Amino acid sequence: MGFVPEVGVTSTVAVTAAIALFATTLTLNWPRVRAALLELALPKPNSSLLPASQPLDVPATDEVREPGVVYLHTPYLRSWGFPNASPFSTKLETFLRMTNIKYRTIRGFNLNSAPKKKYPFIELDGARIGDSDLIIQLLVARFPLCGCSDSHLSPSEKATAFAFDRMICESFNFVTGYSRNYENFDYTLAAYTYGDVASLATPPPPRTLLQSLFAAIITRTIKKRTFAKLQAQGLGVHSRDEIYAIGNRCLQAVSDFLGDKEFLMGSTPSQVDASIFGILTSTLWIPVEFPCKTYAYENCPNLHKYLIRMRDRFYKDTLADTPWYVGGALAAKMELEPATTTDEK
Numbered sequence: 524m525g526f527v528p529e530v531g532v533t534s535t536v537a538v539t540a541a542i543a544l545f546a547t548t549l550t551l552n553w554p555r556v557r558a559a560l561l562e563l564a565l566p567k568p569n570s571s572l573l574p575a576s577q578p579l580d581v582p583a584t585d586e587v588r589e590p591g592v593v594y595l596h597t598p599y600l601r602s603w604g605f606p607n608a609s610p611f612s613t614k615l616e617t618f619l620r621m622t623n624i625k626y627r628t629i630r631g632f633n634l635n636s637a638p639k640k641k642y643p644f645i646e647l648d649g650a651r652i653g654d655s656d657l658i659i660q661l662l663v664a665r666f667p668l669c670g671c672s673d674s675h676l677s678p679s680e681k682a683t684a685f686a687f688d689r690m691i692c693e694s695f696n697f698v699t700g701y702s703r704n705y706e707n708f709d710y711t712l713a714a715y716t717y718g719d720v721a722s723l724a725t726p727p728p729p730r731t732l733l734q735s736l737f738a739a740i741i742t743r744t745i746k747k748r749t750f751a752k753l754q755a756q757g758l759g760v761h762s763r764d765e766i767y768a769i770g771n772r773c774l775q776a777v778s779d780f781l782g783d784k785e786f787l788m789g790s791t792p793s794q795v796d797a798s799i800f801g802i803l804t805s806t807l808w809i810p811v812e813f814p815c816k817t818y819a820y821e822n823c824p825n826l827h828k829y830l831i832r833m834r835d836r837f838y839k840d841t842l843a844d845t846p847w848y849v850g851g852a853l854a855a856k857m858e859l860e861p862a863t864t865t866d867e868k
């Protein structure tokens with residue numbers, strides 16, 4: 524009988540030591556653990572929407588890198604039939620597609636491996652470079668004959684294009700961020716996780732208990748982080764109505780300036796079109812409804828047609844046969860046809 528308490532003490536010490544070891548390991552490796560959790564929880568590219576072949580995609584583990592080739596790291600690919608659920612990845616890939624620069628895509632989601640802790644980033648000639656805008660400027664300098672230095676624009680047109688670019692990337696993008704990553708994050712997560720064409724008509728499959736717990740933690744974390752970012756950036760101090768009114772003004776400005784033109788600056792695409800396409804597809808074509816999207820469909824019909832034009836011009840090879848999304852219940856109500864044709868111009 525005398526050894527029973529001893530066993531009890533021994534096992535208590537062992538369990539405590541194991542918990543302490545586990546907690547220490549978790550704390551020391553928290554960035555990796557968090558990245559792994561995000562990787563698990565965040566949506567994977569929806570294979571049912573991927574075209575049969577992805578000639579440009581290389582496995583993340585493939586270490587072979589050709590000099591002079593751009594390796595574009597991106598979290599998703601071809602979600603919902605549009606290029607990328609990450610707006611800035613769409614922007615950068617669209618820019619690359621406008622040029623004759625050779626590139627490959629690498630899918631993954633590990634913010635710690637990104638030089639600026641954000642996606643997209645590229646690898647080029649042994650260096651990792653972050654920020655879509657800085658990357659574009661670097662590529663234009665590195666590949667002077669790339670065909671997208673905007674040399675067809677006058678200095679004053681370049682200034683106008685730059686102002687629109689900043690408005691979309693630095694102002695409007697935060698409005699969509701407020702909707703996607705704060706106000707509607709529960710829905711965004713569901714849409715990202717189960718975002719395929721079938722799930723638009725039918726609700727996503729019920730989550731298991733563990734998945735629900737996970738989703739609740741992720742939702743809380745992302746909402747908190749987004750709120751802090753929006754506060755720091757400035758948009759977060761406004762009311763909901765004010766935030767969406769700011770977004771609507773941006774959309775209206777793009778729509779008015781675009782008018783009947785093929786591309787923002789005329790009949791030739793320029794860098795700003797890549798930015799607008801990247802950020803606006805994430806507004807008009809994402810299966811999350813919010814006031815700016817309603818506003819765009821109701822007041823700026825030329826924007827939707829412009830996006831279709833861009834998509835058909837630059838993604839015909841990979842998205843042509845892919846079912847895609849144009850705006851859920853709202854688009855259906857407005858009887859917008861899925862754009863499977865190219866003669867919208």
Ligand SMILES: N[C@@H](CCC(=O)N[C@@H](CS)C(=O)NCC(=O)O)C(=O)O
Pocket residue numbers: 609610611612634640641642643653654655656
């Ligand atoms: N200014 C950056 C913005 C990039 C950006 O916001 N990326 C998002 C995905 S589209 C991201 O990585 N978000 C993760 C985070 O901010 O933690 C650029 O132009 O590349």
